[in-house]
Amino acid sequence: MNSNERIIRLEGKRIFISPDFSIQLTESNLANRVHLFSTRPNIFWRVKVTYDTSTFTIFLDVINYKHDNIEQFNSQTVKGKVVRIVFNKLDWNKLEQYLGSYKEDSLREIADNLPIRMQSSKTEVENSNNTTVAEENKKNNITPSPSNINQTNIDREWTESYEARLKYSDATFIEGGVIITKFTTNNNQVIKHEVFIENLEIGPELDYIKYYFYKIFRDKYFNFNGTIQYKNNIVIDVYDNKSDDIQQIKKSILESVRELQINEILDITNDNDKEKKLYTIPEIIDIFKKEDKKARIIFDSETEIIDILLKPSKHSGNRTQLLFLSGKMQSADHRIKFTLNPKFGFLFTIDGENQRYYCWELLVSHANYLWIVDNTISIEEQYYRVEKSINFIIEYGRNKYKKSYKEGHIDSDIIFKAINHTTKKDTDHDRFKNWKDTFLKYLGDDN
Structure with missing residues (x-):
């Protein structure tokens, strides 16, 4: 095995080893843990690389989560066959800021320093002091926690399906699909989740023209649905998100x-x-x-x-x-x-x-x-x-x-x-x- 240091770029659902070569998240040990990296531009990490020639797998140890030597990345090439990427232990405190949609519970297996109380997907507590929860639900398509929660729900998991609507202009169009915001509540706190809906016809160029979609589809809103997973009376994941309206978008919409x-x-x-x-x-x-x-x-x-x-x-x-x-x-x-x-x-x-x-x-x-x-x-x-x-x-x-x-x-x-x-x-x-x-x-x- 040979060891060396390289720069990798993380974007959407892909890990780039060079400007011309990338591996999908599904071909790494992040599969089913990270659904999507954040939409923030230019995520570069410096990593130590170990290559296993028998399995064509590269093992990565992250040295620097904030690297800006883009010229070095642009000069990199891939000489051997690579079919899989495996990340060794990651640091949650440095990793979390780069994630768009993920399962925090699953990441515990490969990341250190995760909080004891988990709220997966990209979450952000919204201050709802100025409005009632009902008003927030109506405005932001919030799915509240089940009203029948009681002590018997402690230490068990369950799921519920949801349906919601969102303006096309409020979605973020990236390579391979859209990122949308889904709201839920835990103990009267509004929780914001970034979730991903896949459509391989979609590219980032559509984000610039999304304000015209209502003229094409005769509706400012699209419908979407998915599944919310609860554990210990809190939301731990929002997954299986789908939208027939998003699926109708083709490259020809340009x-x-x-x-x-x-x-x-x-x-x-x-x-x-x-x-x-x-x-x-x-x-x-x-x-x-x-x-x-x-x-x-x-x-x-x-x-x-x-x-x-x-x-x-x-x-x-x-x-x-x-x-x-x-x-x-x-x-x-x-x-x-x-x-x-x-x-x-x-x-x-x-x-x-x-x-x-x-x-x-x-x-x-x-x-x-x-x-x-x-x-x-x-x-x-x-x-x-x-x-x-x-x-x-x-x-x-x-x-x-x-x-x-x-x-x-x-x-x-x-x-x-x-x-x-x-x-x-x-x-x-x-x-x-x-x-x-x-x-x-x-x-x-x-x-």
Whole structure:
């Protein structure tokens, strides 16, 4: 056997020996004792390692429960086969802070310094002086101790099933499942338990979007149930926790939330700035965050917005035109800009040698607008002029803008064209071809 010191990382239900190799808790002597490590980040321990080549087992003696040499851990590799980890005696006083869900009674076999009176699972006594127990029960889904406890219950164990509800936003989503808080009472004291519900489809990225789950599932709460174990009239464990609602969460929910957020763009307005009509993606995200400070936006590109909004739906009438403009025509040096409700649309920038072309395509309109601006004008001034024209159309209507332009009252130094998507009698192919031919004709030889 060879002995050496290494750094291990503890996260969720896994023990990492190197950045690329880990063992599940079920493959260690912590199985059925520790269900889950705490969600606190960066739990690193320095350990002395002894490797048994006959059983491919490593035996660990913890030297330091608070180690911060992450660089050493990141440089570690695993050379031999490892199928099991065995911890030698642990120190409860140093171990307990890192545990999320566990059975304290079982840990007594491998940990020293455990208290004589046991309350397993991660417990915390809540002060209930300001409210009645009944109010706490209702508010926090508390399961009180059985009301028929008497002296005959001393020195015996029993279990009871429970059912409860919790907001999705109050759960913590980690790798492989969720951590939830379950409350019970012992002698009128409120006891807080961290329990784990497994779902291998779940990852920590879902914790950032859990505030949207009620929009997906049409309910802010999920149901869960489990078993409470009592001994000597106190709760010693909360286990076998399950939830059909949690099990319905799949990895695809990320895409569902992304699609939901993007469709919400159609309803965004910015009443704080009447003159501003053109927005970039970062500016739209800023508006989102102001309206909902808890929102975690999971889209960040124009392509994502176009792909979602142009899925077969009531919004896809201009699909071919929008894909053509955003793909082949949009300038690589400039970002697509957006106009918001009530005229949601896209402003595409097309570079030419002598002129620059700005095409405003509305999502639900059968016409688009093209402004042709001389490149002797700075790009900042060009955007300002086009935004001013769009503002006029939104404020007074396109017919009044066309009339004012034709009479020379507005944009006399800019070329303006309105292009219809032809009639509904045309096939989709003919409609796009006719529009494209007209559009490219206005671009001429400059593009």
